[in-house]
Amino acid sequence: MAAPDRPEVSPACTGIVLAAGAGTRYGRPKVLAEGGAWLRAAVDALRGGGCDPVIVVLGATGPTPEIVDLPPNTEHVWAADWATGLGASLRAGLIAAARTPAHYVAIMPVDTPDVGADVVARVTTAAFAAPSGLARAVFHDVPGHPVVLAHKHWNGVYVAAVGDSGARTYLTGNDDMVCVTCDDLATGVDRDFPARTAR
Template sequence: MAERVAGILLAAGSGSRLGQPKALVELGGETLAQRGVALLQDGGADPVILVTGAVPVTIPEALAVHNPDWSTGMGSSLATGLHALAETDAEAAVVALADQPLVGAEAVRRLIAAYAGGASVAVAAYDGKPRNPVLIARGHWPAVIELATGDTGARAFLRARPGLVTQVECGDTGSPDDVDTAEDLARVRGVATVRSEEKS
């Protein structure tokens, strides 16, 4: 039986620069939290942990876990998600960010395939540049939690152990553009609209 790979969606921030919590921002009729959970599920992650913070978010398909320290940055949310998964039989986790709604499910599938092929840490890269999502095997979770402080998330762990990292090119599957400001949101909405029109 294939080892279970879970998903963690980090959706705890208040969106201070955007003026509203990103998890609740709507794009194409869905909130960014809903899109992020669907991204992980469609890519093959199960179960999916939704890490909340600034506002409560409930999505039936995900297990919502509140991070009381969300205001300290992404690191505490990542640690919260990994702690929650420690109670499950998941052997690896794909970590995605709610504010990167143009990432495609194929990126998650490729990371899981890399894990199945022997990679214990896999990072989605776009034109050779490592971004998100990131897959981390269970054996590394304690070290990731230890180094996850402030807004660094898994970055400190990845930089400390570059030899472990398998980069997986995903530039053809989507875009890691962040939604940090109103301008970002307008641009991402435009790209999302074009994509949906192309699909239809």
């Protein structure tokens, strides 16, 4: 695997793993998928791409992570209103990130296990260089993750994150989003059903 294409000195970036959902189509919360392999993949991707700390947002599994095998050196936060949609998880993650010294956040769902550190590094590098401080991965012309947001956007995303829209409503209104093609690195496909293997 090639070394991530990131600058020698990078702004502080906190990683957020959105892992609060019940995984209705999967049959159980995806944070538990494949024995925790999807969660480990998301955390490894963010950490290997330069994010520190990495925060895991929990929901359906309850406020304490006893049944979740959290990777070492991660933080967790519980989205009490997780059942209202993805927006609740994102808001909880942003609140937690606001307590860190980060200038950026990189947001990843737990169910894109083939997105690795090289993708995260490519997208964060683009966000750091962009005047807007906004960048997201794109796979075969389809917007994907991670999404990277500079601090100046956090409040706007927080307000717009309602129901299942996540950051989509806010980002749709920003023409200065940098779309970073990552077709050569991953599929970026969201996994909604059990897979035979996972990283």
